[in-house]
Amino acid sequence: MSKGEIALVEWLRARFPADPARVPIGIGDDAAAVRLDSPLVAITTDMLLDGVHFDTERHGYELIGRKVMACSLSDCAAMACNPRAATVSVALPRTMAIEDVRELYEGIARIAEEYECSLVGGDTTSWAGRLAIDVAMLAEPMAPCGPVRRSTAVLGDTIFVSGPLGGSLAGRHLTFTPRIALARALAVDPALHAMMDISDGLSLDLFRLCRASGCAAELYADQLAKAISDDARAQAEQDGRSPLDHALSDGEDFELLVVGGQDLRKFKLLPVGAIRPCKPGADLMVISQPDGRREPLAPRGYEHLT
Structure with a gap:
């Protein structure tokens, strides 16, 4: 699959161009580099599995791609943080067509663009198992007081x-x-x-x-x-x-x-x-x-x- 992987990474670099002001190093290097405004950065990660969080036999790949990003965006909302950058790592079934992989990433792209969250990298593997996707997202607090937590409820609230x-x-x-x-x-x-x-x-x-x-x-x-x-x-x-x-x-x-x-x-x-x-x-x-x-x-x- 090496030729396929090289072609996919080149397509991803073109589909997710880096904004040099915020992402001086994007897809294609061993690591990405991002510029954020806040000294405090929140990190969230979600792994979604075929047969657990979605079903590739019933759900379209674009909707699956949308969901994997939306879950991490929901985590950002939960802690009152603005999403800024994300990496997406995939374990692709060896039988998955490259057209389906691109459709998956189109779903990721559309919701990432809607919420101004840059896709800056990730990892691509293939195996004999079912589709697995991991998203890691960086976010900045929306308010000066920092992220809102689940541990600060007050009696009578x-x-x-x-x-x-x-x-x-x-x-x-x-x-x-x-x-x-x-x-x-x-x-x-x-x-x-x-x-x-x-x-x-x-x-x-x-x-x-x-x-x-x-x-x-x-x-x-x-x-x-x-x-x-x-x-x-x-x-x-x-x-x-x-x-x-x-x-x-x-x-x-x-x-x-x-x-x-x-x-x-x-x-x-x-x-x-x-x-x-x-x-x-x-x-x-x-x-x-x-x-x-x-x-x-x-x-x-x-x-x-x-």
Whole structure:
């Protein structure tokens, strides 16, 4: 495949030309060099696998390419950081046609250009296995206070989500919009205290936020009902699970989980609960029903090592 690899790298250099002002060394050398404005740089990485995060038998390569970049862009939004540069490394099946490889990179290119994130390098290998793609992305904080973390929730804060949840496998997991624009608006608001993206399911990701912040969470059933997507309701009719269960545990929503003061309602976020003190022996997360019943909520979602 050496001739094919050489030709592919030359095509990539032409397709992703380096802006010398920000990327003095781009694709083609042993390492890239980038100029950033901030002394603090955030780094995120995502590896996506055929058969786990996408299915090459059902999904087009351009959509797959879009998703692999969008996942890292969502991580940037979650920490209120502007994406600046990325590397993409691929393990290509030996049977994959060069036309399909280019289609994959076209999907990567279009969303990278949309969010002004330069593709500056990566690695290309081939093997007998299925397609695997790894993205590493550099980003700069949107606000002087630095990246927003999941560990800084405050007692009494409202818990919001940025959009409807559940049923993403109906197609939204490939076409979601990374919440970069919303993150820019939130980043400079003092009412924002903590944030992360919802990639593995609301109940599991909220559990992680509570553990990191040393707090508990109370979700309100009536508010959660307004955050259930139409896709989740449609999926519930097919598989017998409740729409709420889909919203809490499907994952791949890539909405923002936002924690802060009531003033954040002005951003048209969906409130779903509140941050509570963590008490010994008590459930870390509960759902409160309109009649006053409180039901424990277990963290359920997608975990790779289970």
